[in-house]
Amino acid sequence: MSAWIDPASLVEREKRYTLSHVVNYFDADVSVDVSGTAQRRVDAVSLSIRVSGPEEMFRVLKKAGIRLSRERVVRAVTRYLAGHVISLLRKPRVAVGVDPKLKYVVTVPASRILCDDVRTAVVIASQCDNVCWVEGVGYDLSELGLERISLIPLLSVPPSVLSSVALWYARGTVGEKYADDVLAALTQRGTEVGERELSEVLVGPTECVGELFNWKVVSMTTGKIPRRAWLDVSGTPPRCRLFASIFAIAYGYSAVVLNGVEFSWILAELLRPTVVWVGNVPETFRGRRLFDVVVRDNELVTYVNVAGREVEIREGFIPLWKL
Amino acid sequence: MIDVVFLLFLLLLISIVKSPIFPIILWLIVATSDYFWRGLSKFLRLVFVPGEALYVLFRVLGAKVAKLNIVVLRAVMRNPTIVTRLPPSARKVLVAFIAVPTACCVAAWWILGALSVLAQQYGLLFWYLNCCVAVALPRASDVKCVWYSMVVKDPLTCAFLLWAPIVFMLNLVAFGALSVPLTLAYIAIILKCSPSDSRGEVIAAEEEYVALLEGE
Numbered sequence: 001m002s003a004w005i006d007p008a009s010l011v012e013r014e015k016r017y018t019l020s021h022v023v024n025y026f027d028a029d030v031s032v033d034v035s036g037t038a039q040r041r042v043d044a045v046s047l048s049i050r051v052s053g054p055e056e057m058f059r060v061l062k063k064a065g066i067r068l069s070r071e072r073v074v075r076a077v078t079r080y081l082a083g084h085v086i087s088l089l090r091k092p093r094v095a096v097g098v099d100p101k102l103k104y105v106v107t108v109p110a111s112r113i114l115c116d117d118v119r120t121a122v123v124i125a126s127q128c129d130n131v132c133w134v135e136g137v138g139y140d141l142s143e144l145g146l147e148r149i150s151l152i153p154l155l156s157v158p159p160s161v162l163s164s165v166a167l168w169y170a171r172g173t174v175g176e177k178y179a180d181d182v183l184a185a186l187t188q189r190g191t192e193v194g195e196r197e198l199s200e201v202l203v204g205p206t207e208c209v210g211e212l213f214n215w216k217v218v219s220m221t222t223g224k225i226p227r228r229a230w231l232d233v234s235g236t237p238p239r240c241r242l243f244a245s246i247f248a249i250a251y252g253y254s255a256v257v258l259n260g261v262e263f264s265w266i267l268a269e270l271l272r273p274t275v276v277w278v279g280n281v282p283e284t285f286r287g288r289r290l291f292d293v294v295v296r297d298n299e300l301v302t303y304v305n306v307a308g309r310e311v312e313i314r315e316g317f318i319p320l321w322k323l
Numbered sequence: 324m325i326d327v328v329f330l331l332f333l334l335l336l337i338s339i340v341k342s343p344i345f346p347i348i349l350w351l352i353v354a355t356s357d358y359f360w361r362g363l364s365k366f367l368r369l370v371f372v373p374g375e376a377l378y379v380l381f382r383v384l385g386a387k388v389a390k391l392n393i394v395v396l397r398a399v400m401r402n403p404t405i406v407t408r409l410p411p412s413a414r415k416v417l418v419a420f421i422a423v424p425t426a427c428c429v430a431a432w433w434i435l436g437a438l439s440v441l442a443q444q445y446g447l448l449f450w451y452l453n454c455c456v457a458v459a460l461p462r463a464s465d466v467k468c469v470w471y472s473m474v475v476k477d478p479l480t481c482a483f484l485l486w487a488p489i490v491f492m493l494n495l496v497a498f499g500a501l502s503v504p505l506t507l508a509y510i511a512i513i514l515k516c517s518p519s520d521s522r523g524e525v526i527a528a529e530e531e532y533v534a535l536l537e538g539e
Contacts, residue, residue: 008526011392016528044525078409081528315530 002029002052006067007075010085013315017104018064020088024107026060028053030089033074034082034307045307047082048074049089083304083311094127094274096120096295097317106300106317108293110255110274114283115295119321121257121278128255128274130227132248136241136260138234146230151216152247153223154186162186164250169243172266173208185209186218208239215240225251238262249275295319345450346432346457358463367458371451374458377431378424381459385423389415398532403468405535406475412524413472420465431456480517484510 010016023030029052034045050072051057058068090109097106110128115121118139125131126144133141142148154162166183170176186209212218217233217240233244241261248256249267255274261267263281268290271277283291289310294301302313349367356364368375379400386396391411396419398405406416432453439449474481490509494502 008524011526012529076525078525078527078531080531081526084528 001055001058002050003058003068003070004073005049005051005061006069006073007047007049007077007081007085009065009067010081013084014099014103015064015066016084016088017099017106019061019066019085020093020107021105022057022060022064023051023053023089024091024093026053026057028057032086032089034086036307043079044076045079045082046074047077047085048072049085079306079309079311080313083306084302084313086306087302087304087313094124095320096123096300097319098323100316100318102318106315108295108300108302111292112271112273112290113276113293113295114281114291115276115278116280116297117295117319117321118259118278120295120319121259121276123320124274124276125255125257128228130254131229131257132251132253132255133230133257134241134244134248134259134261135230135232136234136236136258138232139259141230144230146228147226149225149229149231151219151221151223152231152244153221153225154218155220155222156225157247157251161247161250161252165243165247168246168250168266168270169208172242172246172264173239182209208243211237211239212243217244229253234260238264242267246270346453349454350457350460353458354460354462358467364462371455371458373452374455377427377455377459381424381427382419384427385419388423389418391415391419392529392532394529394532394536395527398536399468401536403464403471405532406468406472409527409531409535410472410475410525413469415524416469416472420468421461424459424461424465428456428460431459477517480513483513487513 005019010019022028031050033048033050036045051061061068087109088107090111092110093107094110095105095107098104099106110124113124115124118137121133122144125133125146131146133144133146135141157165163183166186167176167179170179170182174182215236217231217236231244231248233241242264245256245258245261245267248258249270249272255276257276257278258267259278261277261279265285268285268288271290277291281290283289283294289303292303294303298316298318300315300317302315304311304313349371353364353367356367382396382400383393385391386393395409395411398409399411399416399420435449435452435456442449470481487506487510491502491506494505498505
């Protein structure tokens with residue numbers, strides 16, 4: 001069954017969140033159509049929302065005071081309202097807090113998230129099944145149910161992933177043209193070429209690889225890479241943290257948390273859903289917005305593109321860890 | 324001589340104040356001074372405080388009738404220029420700010436008139452209450468609000484509507500008694516030909532109005 005939602009019934013923020021929660025609960029299909037300027041001289045767009053799902057979902061929505069129609073309902077709405085609806089109907093979502101009046105749970109789309117408090121990252125990570133936490137500060141995350149990877153077992157990493165990691169690591173350190181050398185150093189070290197011999201043969205590009213072995217970030221061994229893992233890179237040089245971060249992003253974890261990792265342009269290039277970055281890093285880089293969601297102490301800022309223009313949505317909330 | 328003039332002036336003033344049309348005069352003073360002399364308007368509203376309460380009450384009633392969000396009403400009442408940024412439907416604003424309050428005031432006057440007839444007196448209390456009802460009538464800010472909400476959406480239609488008195492005068496000269504229906508037909512054609520979206524409402528989130536309220 002499918003129906004159209006009247007955007008006029010989503011004026012209150014509580015109802016928009018109700019729609020988001022119900023749609024997520026029933027795993028309904030949602031399509032949001034936003035088109036151009038609907039009104040002259042007013043910054044507005046045309047919005048229509050179509051929802052497909054079980055009949056029970058529509059009963060719940062009706063009870064919540066959201067108007068439904070079998071006919072298509074197109075309304076002129078402000079860019080802000082359209083942006084908030086689009087943002088709330090993005091899936092998957094993670095809960096980060098509650099409304100200041102404790103009426104509803106505040107969620108954010110699982111996308112590129114920047115937060116200033118590690119506890120918020122803990123809340124997000126605890127909701128993900130497949131997560132890798134790159135820890136650069138020194139917290140012990142074993143209590144969170146994350147399994148520690150003391151050394152990245154390079155022999156257990158698929159070759160395609162390893163070549164991607166080598167390429168990105170080379171780009172971020174010694175240069176892209178040395179990507180093959182970095183890959184060779186990562187795959188050969190400790191097997192066919194001895195440590196001393198390697199440093200004599202591959203000087204320069206592989207210094208940074210040697211650093212990874214020296215600081216015990218990687219090892220030429222096999223081992224299990226758990227689905228919920230954390231990599232302790234605290235106290236290591238920035239290049240080791242960079243390598244661990246690139247590995248976590250490239251390995252295919254659905255969520256990656258970077259805590260205490262220095263900002264690097266290469267990581268800015270690699271940011272993808274869902275990467276949670278904890279710390280003081282720039283929100284924009286080379287004129288490009290790096291994060292879709294910024295979670296500050298009591299404020300949530302979401303950036304959404306609505307009909308070719310970026311909209312900033314700010315809302316207050318109480319973080320879950322404060323409750 | 325000066326004393327006599329002063330006395331005559333005082334008597335004239337008292338006769339005006341006591342006359343049944345005084346509430347209308349008061350309304351004209353309050354409505355216009357709201358635009359050009361805010362201090363006088365505030366003073367009169369302070370003197371007729373129940374009228375100010377009625378003013379708010381009638382607009383809340385109007386918002387309920389027009390299905391206009393109370394937050395929007397508050398925002399627009401605080402600052403009519405808000406409608407240029409987040410315009411509600413001009414029809415809703417017209418109903419909430421002009422039609423319903425006027426109807427309520429007329430009804431209140433009718434009730435007060437009936438009560439004074441029943442009580443067989445028109446004392447100070449009835450005079451004061453009539454004046455209070457006059458204070459609750461639409462003011463310059465209400466008209467400004469309706470005008471803004473129309474202009475912002477379709478300035479061309481508004482320009483043609485402004486031309487209506489001239490059309491009326493021309494019709495009066497040319498066709499005499501037919502001038503009124505012809506002018507009404509002119510207005511109807513303009514409204515009919517105005518873009519359909521100008522009559523619609525731009526729906527804004529509640530928090531946008533709250534933010535504007537807090538920011539102002």
